[in-house]
Amino acid sequence: MIILGSKSPRRKQLLQESGLAFTVEHFDVEESYPESLQKEEIAIYLSRKKAKAYAKPLGDAILLCADTIVCIDDSVLNKPADFDEAYAMLSHLSGRMHEVYTGITLCYNNEYKSFYERTEVYFKPLTSIEIERYIIQNSPYDKAGAYGIQEWIGYIGVEKIIGCYYNVMGMPLSRLVKELLNFYPDKALPNLFT
Amino acid sequence: MIILGSKSPRRKQLLQESGLAFTVEHFDVEESYPESLQKEEIAIYLSRKKAKAYAKPLGDAILLCADTIVCIDDSVLNKPADFDEAYAMLSHLSGRMHEVYTGITLCYNNEYKSFYERTEVYFKPLTSIEIERYIIQNSPYDKAGAYGIQEWIGYIGVEKIIGCYYNVMGMPLSRLVKELLNFYPDKALPNLFT
Numbered sequence: 001m002i003i004l005g006s007k008s009p010r011r012k013q014l015l016q017e018s019g020l021a022f023t024v025e026h027f028d029v030e031e032s033y034p035e036s037l038q039k040e041e042i043a044i045y046l047s048r049k050k051a052k053a054y055a056k057p058l059g060d061a062i063l064l065c066a067d068t069i070v071c072i073d074d075s076v077l078n079k080p081a082d083f084d085e086a087y088a089m090l091s092h093l094s095g096r097m098h099e100v101y102t103g104i105t106l107c108y109n110n111e112y113k114s115f116y117e118r119t120e121v122y123f124k125p126l127t128s129i130e131i132e133r134y135i136i137q138n139s140p141y142d143k144a145g146a147y148g149i150q151e152w153i154g155y156i157g158v159e160k161i162i163g164c165y166y167n168v169m170g171m172p173l174s175r176l177v178k179e180l181l182n183f184y185p186d187k188a189l190p191n192l193f194t
Numbered sequence: 195m196i197i198l199g200s201k202s203p204r205r206k207q208l209l210q211e212s213g214l215a216f217t218v219e220h221f222d223v224e225e226s227y228p229e230s231l232q233k234e235e236i237a238i239y240l241s242r243k244k245a246k247a248y249a250k251p252l253g254d255a256i257l258l259c260a261d262t263i264v265c266i267d268d269s270v271l272n273k274p275a276d277f278d279e280a281y282a283m284l285s286h287l288s289g290r291m292h293e294v295y296t297g298i299t300l301c302y303n304n305e306y307k308s309f310y311e312r313t314e315v316y317f318k319p320l321t322s323i324e325i326e327r328y329i330i331q332n333s334p335y336d337k338a339g340a341y342g343i344q345e346w347i348g349y350i351g352v353e354k355i356i357g358c359y360y361n362v363m364g365m366p367l368s369r370l371v372k373e374l375l376n377f378y379p380d381k382a383l384p385n386l387f388t
Contacts (some may be wrong), residue, residue: 017349124368155211155360155367165359166349173349174318 002180005054005065010148014171020180022064029053031067040116042076043069043103048114051105062184063107068170070145072098077145086135089146090153095125098145100168104176106183113183117172119163121149126157196374199248199259204342208365214374216258223247225261234310236270237261237297242308245299256378257301262364264339266292271339280329283340284347289319292339294362298370300377307377311366313357315343320351 002022004015015022029050033042046067054063070077072092080086097120105114134153140146147153149161149168164172180187196216198209209216223244227236240261248257264271266286274280291314299308328347334340341347343355343362358366374381 014349017346019346019350124372149359152211152213155208156213156371157368158358159368160357161359162356163354164352165343165355174351174353177350178318 001061003054003058003061003063005050005063008066008170010150010169011066011171014166014169014173018173018177020177025054025056027053027055038074039069039071039076039099040101040103040118043067043101043116044105044114045103047103047105048112051107051112054107058107061108062180062187063105064176065105065107066102066171068100068102068144068167070098070100072096079144080141080146082141083135086140086146087131090126090131090134093123093126093145093147094131095123097122100145100163102167102170102172104172104179106179108184113179115175115179117164117167117175119161119165119167119172121158121168122160123157124159126153130157195255197248197252197255197257199244199257202260202364204344204363205260205365208360208363208367212367212371214371219248219250221247221249232268233263233265233270233293234295234297234312237263237295237310238299238308239297241297241299242306245301245306248301252301252303255302256374256381257299258370259299259301260296260365262294262296262338262361264292264294266290273338274335274340276335277329280334280340281325284320284325284328287317287320287339287341288325289317291316294339294357296361296364296366298366298373300373302378307373309369309373311358311361311369313355313359313361313366315352315362316354317351318353320347324351 002020004022004024007026012024031046033045037045047065050065051063077089080089100119100121101116103116105112138151166173196214198216198218201220206218225240227239231239241259244259245257271283274283294313295310297310299306332345360367
């Protein structure tokens with residue numbers, strides 16, 4: 001059994017689709033990180049910070065924590081605070097490639113294992129009408145980089161990706177299953193799956 | 195207004211997500227093609243054949259027909275007839291890259307315009323347990339190549355794609371919107387969208 005330590009409804013949905021057996025635990029973690037960290041280091045650091053913040057005994061369960069960040073031009077795009085910030089972020093992503101990193105930390109038997117997955121996302125040039133329509137209709141204030149690839153702006157705006165699609169949604173499932181089987185072969189199929 | 199000439203529930207769902215204004219018309223087309231055709235030529239040929247089979251007057255509407263094919267090793271994978279064929283196709287795709295082509299034909303004012311989109315899909319090595327589980331649970335007999343990327347085998351089995359994700363599902367939305375605006379600028383936003 002896996003314990004998903006995440007408040008993200010998208011992560012929960014993806015894990016459900018994967019067929020892995022899991023429960024969800026919500027807990028708050030302050031998402032700051034040392035300024036010296038870069039890209040994948042940030043995603044891994046934050047996933048580990050979340051895992052270390054889990055205070056209950058795990059027993060025979062595997063704890064799974066994740067963090068997804070959006071990077072462009074060596075800067076990290078966080079969740080937008082308001083319309084103007086969301087508009088600025090999407091204008092920045094428009095017509096360009098950006099990177100999405102998800103860091104994953106697993107904990108089992110007091111041992112922590114971390115890895116990350118990287119996906120390149122290519123937006124077409126977005127018009128101001130498209131950006132405004134999306135922000136007004138979808139309120140992407142809970143999303144790093146101000147967009148969800150599985151929402152309208154992703155459907156009509158993303159021309160190409162290189163890498164795992166589900167990584168952009170917040171959980172690289174194929175990689176996760178691979179690492180679970182790799183780290184915990186004794187818990188392998190069919191035990192991991194419902 | 196667009197008329198989607200397709201029986202595919204996935205195409206209908208994708209168009210709905212795109213916000214394009216459309217209605218759906220079902221009609222049967224025999225999906226054979228000349229043996230001399232290759233890859234994208236097949237997808238375009240079949241999308242055009244579907245468009246030409248539409249018998250009603252279009253009026254001011256744009257007809258949209260599409261065909262998606264799965265190619266590996268210069269062969270085309272069709273819809274599997276039974277469990278054994280589905281098993282053979284997924285075994286063939288396992289641990290390899292294959293190509294997905296969607297051909298699109300638009301018809302407006304008696305003029306036909308066609309284009310295609312190509313996506314590379316990389317499956318991890320699939321186990322026989324995974325292939326069997328998927329076929330039994332999902333019955334992918336209506337899907338070229340015996341899989342849907344938005345189904346379980348796609349979640350846990352696809353490591354990477356290069357190109358448009360929605361193209362693999364059967365409708366490259368970003369490209370479609372681009373070509374609609376390109377071919378029919380007078381029908382552009384906001385008229386195309388609901």
